[in-house]
Amino acid sequence: MPQVRIEKRLHRRRWLMVAVPLGSLMIALILITMLLVATGHPPVSTFRRLFDAAYFADGALTTSLISATPLAFTGLAAAVAFRMRLFNIGAEGQLYFGAIGATGIALLLHDQSTAVLIVAMVAAGAALGAAWGAIPGLLRAFLHTNEIITSLMLNYVAALVLNYLIFDSLSYWRDTSPAARVFPQGKVLADAATWPVLTLGSLGIPFGFLLAVAIAFGIWVLYTRTRFGFEAQVIGDSPRAARYAGMRTRRKIVAIMALSGGVAGVGGASQIGDFRHVLDVKGMEQPGYGYAGIVVAALARYNPFAVVLVAFLLGGLQNAGYALQGADFPSGLVGVMQGLILFAMLGGELLVQYKVTFSRRVARPHLEVEASG
Numbered sequence: 001m002p003q004v005r006i007e008k009r010l011h012r013r014r015w016l017m018v019a020v021p022l023g024s025l026m027i028a029l030i031l032i033t034m035l036l037v038a039t040g041h042p043p044v045s046t047f048r049r050l051f052d053a054a055y056f057a058d059g060a061l062t063t064s065l066i067s068a069t070p071l072a073f074t075g076l077a078a079a080v081a082f083r084m085r086l087f088n089i090g091a092e093g094q095l096y097f098g099a100i101g102a103t104g105i106a107l108l109l110h111d112q113s114t115a116v117l118i119v120a121m122v123a124a125g126a127a128l129g130a131a132w133g134a135i136p137g138l139l140r141a142f143l144h145t146n147e148i149i150t151s152l153m154l155n156y157v158a159a160l161v162l163n164y165l166i167f168d169s170l171s172y173w174r175d176t177s178p179a180a181r182v183f184p185q186g187k188v189l190a191d192a193a194t195w196p197v198l199t200l201g202s203l204g205i206p207f208g209f210l211l212a213v214a215i216a217f218g219i220w221v222l223y224t225r226t227r228f229g230f231e232a233q234v235i236g237d238s239p240r241a242a243r244y245a246g247m248r249t250r251r252k253i254v255a256i257m258a259l260s261g262g263v264a265g266v267g268g269a270s271q272i273g274d275f276r277h278v279l280d281v282k283g284m285e286q287p288g289y290g291y292a293g294i295v296v297a298a299l300a301r302y303n304p305f306a307v308v309l310v311a312f313l314l315g316g317l318q319n320a321g322y323a324l325q326g327a328d329f330p331s332g333l334v335g336v337m338q339g340l341i342l343f344a345m346l347g348g349e350l351l352v353q354y355k356v357t358f359s360r361r362v363a364r365p366h367l368e369v370e371a372s373g
Helices: 014-038 043-056 060-082 091-108 114-143 147-167 178-182 207-225 227-237 239-244 249-276 281-285 289-299 304-324 331-353
Strands: 002-008 197-200 203-206 354-360
Touching: 014 043, 014 331, 043 060, 043 304, 060 091, 060 203, 060 207, 060 249, 060 289, 060 304, 091 114, 091 147, 091 249, 091 281, 091 289, 114 147, 114 249, 147 281, 197 207, 203 207, 203 249, 207 227, 207 249, 207 304, 227 239, 227 249, 239 249, 249 281, 249 289, 289 304, 289 331, 304 331, 331 354
Parallel strands: none
Antiparallel strands: 002 354, 197 203
16 A cells, blocks of 8 residues: 655755746636636636736726735745744734834824934834834743744734723823714824825835835845844754854844844834824734735745735735625635635645655565474
8 A cells, every 4th residue: 555755855946946836826726717617707707807906907006015015014024033943923913013103103203204204103113013023032032932822922912902002091092082082093193104105107106015125135135145144044944053153042033033023013114104194903903914924924935025026916816806896706705716826825835845755565574483393
């Protein structure tokens, strides 16, 4: 009877890096076609509507970039930590704290110029996100606590803090007007706190997306051109060898988790400066940007430039999903289509990391012992 074994690839062939994602995408399209036929939707026209809504219709590219911006930040945050074999599942909470910090400093400096406010919002968002990300880093470095559990649990704590500031207290962030006492909401920022949009013809590129591209370049430089990045990768590959070489592993763990949280915090600042202009609790909690960023980082194999590209593709997919929803196309069907694509792509990623081998079980000959009388 044949035996099936899953073994880690010692050497990854270059053609796999291209063939497997393309094959995974083809499998996803086949599965989606079968789903559409089974539910009575014409596949060809559905795919045409999907791509038009994502990339080709008027304003589609701009909307896709808007959807991609928070995914790029949370994906970069996850990639920063994962490259050192640290699992930061807390980008959601770090994004919340980045939004809190950016909103607070924008309200405080409301009479300043746009340039000053942008710098202050980015700095405050990064600082609070880094501080929140450093907590699981400290627990991992000094108490050997699993950062997956602590960073995940801190997401719920951050959500409670966010709700408390707007709904359960008269905080600095909450609007205190008579109408807001009945329907709690955050204070609206001054017009100067609105981040600019780069316009290229009919295409509008949010400033936050450009900032994400710049951060991706900075992460690439950090990991490929600096001693800090080299040591971080050595610690991730072999902590024992890193300690033997005299590297300060505890400091690096805290620093990487703080850096990861800082990137997510800048994403929170972008949510406020680019799109919301108010600390919108429900609007920020509903999309689940932090968890989607983990998928983005995994699909991009933790390459910062690939993270931005994958975020753009998934942002287009999300945008198309919103456009397809209607009486004849339920939201659940859109969610299943998105899930099939992500599932196929992540499944293909396993084939890049591991290989499946089949071997036949060799029957052992039975030894017969003859007894002499």
